[in-house]
Amino acid sequence: MNLTLYVWRQKNAQDKGRMEKYDAKNITSHMSFLEMLDVVNEDLIHQNIEPIAFDHDCREGICGTCSLMINGIPHGPQRATTVCQLHMRYFKDGDTIYIEPWRSRAFPIVRDLIVDRSAFDRIMQAGGFISVNTGGVPDANSIPISKKDADTAMDAAACIGCGACVAACPNASAMLFIAAKVSHFASLPQGQIERKERVKKMIAHMDKEGFGNCTNYYECEAACPKEISVKFIAKMNREYFKASLTGR
């Protein structure tokens, strides 16, 4: 099939950037979306045009590196799928596809479709850990954890940190990302000691980074390739009030 692409091109953080039109020719339905871009890039190189820069790594839906806004939806039209696992059979011959980077004040553009998501790392640094040093920990089975709690923790911990929640949110809010981490630790006995401090610090840092506020659109949940539920945002809110009302 042949497609028309409108792709955001921006040389660096300072450049203004613009949408450029490209033709994607001889695309087969078995290709992944990123393979389609690979083909387009090979074509561009042969035409002496700088290839489109886009983030990607594992190409199996788990590293969270790939990050494209496709026709206005993070990771494209297929639910619960990262763009690296999205395949071209979801498109048809003659389609026009708009490809843009994640847009958020907290995710400045590095080049073309690549954004800087280090804000997520900094939020994690603020408290997204359990403070244990290597060694000197109890036997793994010394604290039983109910299957239910372990499952809840795992549901939340499935987050791949791709930032689709921020990209999808009309407010560019990062609540789902923080909520997932806070809920993961709050569901486990090991996370209890720093429970109150953690949620307060992570939210305080999230606000500092310039993300928007949550107004309960739930677009984040719909765009999340790992289908993290917004119930975790409710849980985080709960954690936050408990911490604010009773915490140190």
Added chain:
Amino acid sequence: MKFDAQIPSGPLAEKWDKHRFEMKLVNPSNKRKYKIIIVGTGLAGASAAASFAELGYNVSVFCYQDSPRRAHSIAAQGGINAAKNYQNDGDSIFRLFYDTIKGGDFRSREANVYRLAQVSNNIIDQCVAQGVPFAREYGGTLANRSFGGAQVSRTFYARGQTGQQLLLSAYSALLRQIASGKVKMYPRSEMLDLVVVNDRARGIVVRNLINGKISSHAADAVVLATGGYGNVFYLSTNAKGCNVTAAYRAYKKGAAFANPCYTQIHPTCIPVTGEYQSKLTLMSESLRNDGRIWVPKKKGDTRPPNEIPEDERDYFLERKYPSFGNLAPRDISSRSAKEVCDAGYGVGHYKGKGVYLDLSDAIKRLGVEVIKDRYGNLFDMYERITGDNPYEVPMRIYPASHYTMGGLWVDYNLMSTIPGLFVIGEANFSDHGANRLGASALMQGLADGYFIIPYTIGNYLARSGNSDINADHSEFKASEKTVEEQTKKLLSINGKKTADSFHREFGHIIWEYCGMSRNEAGLKKALEEIPALREEFWNNVKIVGSGSELNQALERAGRVADFLEFGEIMCYDALNRKESCGAHFREEYQTEEGEAKRDDKHYSYVSAWEFNGVGKEPILHKEPLVFENVKLSTRSYK
């Protein structure tokens, strides 16, 4: 070159304790005076970085990804082994040790593997304390499963995302240290050279991938945790960015490369669909528990699988290995699949490179619901990628490069042949011998990072003392110059072919001649074709853009350039090893039934290769393997 593995004397079970006691310690108040560089933030790198910082060292960490959380350890699905014996099924440290040695086809060091089994238990404790949501029983204790044909249940898992959860816990431990100021993190930075001064590793030269700036970083010790070289085949289950550059440049600076020909090919991956294919996706081997593998009996049969009657199907694994059938080990299953496809019986869209993995009997026997419960996620993933519904149509699978047992040679202290250069995780060669067992890679990465190198690096630093060498030293300047010149040269060629297309072509050569099965003629052919391709690369590669900006094509070209040199050592190693062992199958050395024939008398050694100039045969050093605690046996899966 001196090869002393530094294995402590004494009984196997006491070696590590004894060694730890004999090691020199760095005074706690002096630790902050030492600086350590770590390259790579996978399980090994992140856990080592966090542990060093906790001890008080100053740490700088580099990774090419945008965040340390994205290293490819994250993609491991199955689980992590430990000799906890929580299931009361007869597991023990010795059993895990024995299984690992035997699984590696007796081509690894006893002492290293025993230590790995010993610390495996600490890893699980550590990860639980960090909040890894491992699967649990209803009573609240940890759940286990048996994995990869092990006869005990010793694998801990977090759904199908064990690697992700373990990496994120190591990552959060690392971030905690970044927040405390003990670790300086450099994401989107690629190591392009190792700097050696007075025969000691003193630092690295890196390229900032955003603005192209080349910078030098000096330290008292350098730790490489840069993963494997599976992308030498171009197509593999590795991430696109995985590369051999850091390890290879260290090799060029004098670190020996051990057993490069030991590469693991995983049998159950989704097949290639076309030339544009960029990577291969692994599906859990557990599918083979209920699936039957077959090809049509007729060559080039194009009928849809459901229209091929039972008696026209060849269930080749069941036919050849009646007792193990579809559960035959990874290397055997992979090789058999390749054989039938090479003979023209393969199926699928692309050059008949695929065999059917058919669960329809299991669906009939157990019902759709049971199958959905067991494999629902995998079926969904398969459908997402191929567009076929595995509940109705048999899946297609084909083997793919998955893990590399070979790596930079290290001694018992995980130090390479260059003093001060340590290598951990998949990047070293140490623990898996000629073949790695399932759920052992995660174990080894974390063992190295959390529980081995924090001790051994202290010993090195205490003995070697502080360094007064900084990044202004002439060796650093010389390295920077080399790196800059290479970039300049790559950009100046302005030929006709992209780096990717060279990589693809090169991958075909390696896959064909140094893949699942090798023979002398093929390897010699590869050794002729590789230099020719390399020469073409340096005359005809085309890169658009400059070196002073984010330029992914340039990054790729640099990595391909290194693969093009590295591929040769792989072939030399495979050529030298005139036996079949583990994942290394030499067609000339097989039993009458077509089984691997090991030659313990002549090849019970580690091959460590020393750089001898580009395009020249490297120098082989042999580290003999001594087995005092296990009896060498032969695998049989008939």
Added chain:
Amino acid sequence: MNTSELDQITSIPTPVNVSVASVSKKVLMAVTGAILLSFISVHLLGNLQIFIGQGQLNNYAETLQSLKGLKWTVRIVTIIAVIIHIWTGVLLWFENKKARPISYYKHDTIQASLSSRTMIYTGLLIFFFVIYHLLQFTLIVTNPQYANLRDALGRHDVYSMVILGFSNYFISGAYIIAVLMLAFHISHAISSFFQTLGWNNDKVLPKLKLLANIVAILFFIGYASIPVSVLLHIVKLPVGGY
């Protein structure tokens, strides 16, 4: 990003202290919204007494007027709630716009409801309508003659005032549109309230959404029934005029 840049992000030029955490701002919205919702619930129950008759409604109105302490407490609490609700809402809206300085060329919605996406607009429309509504019926500025309406017992004839007011198609139409906006606003507000306060999980959420829709529809029917009944002459001026 350096610290001074971070400071710029949070220092939005408003009198409200922006160091209030994002989550706390949402709570302010939720709690003040809940106060306003209880106010309009009581207000609706009062208004619906029009269907019982002139005596009942006028009596209710007079009783309310006579309870001065209660009246002013409710008024003050409501006014404060309105101010905080609108102020925080507008502040959030500005902050959220700032969080995405460059918008997408193409942005699609996957599951966000129309009501959730239009809260700021429905909210502001309701606010402007409420001002008019107060001018019309409470302060009686738009039609000063209503102030002198008296029933047979000499009480202020709220009943007739409402009927006279709603006999005008434009006024009724505007009122119906306003309560439609209100219903729309509420349909997102109620489930949002529970989510924000953390009284929510994935099992309850669909039920809360349903409940919110039912309550919103009930409010709409309740409020809209009055002008509709007036226009359809179901509720009529008392025989013999006023």
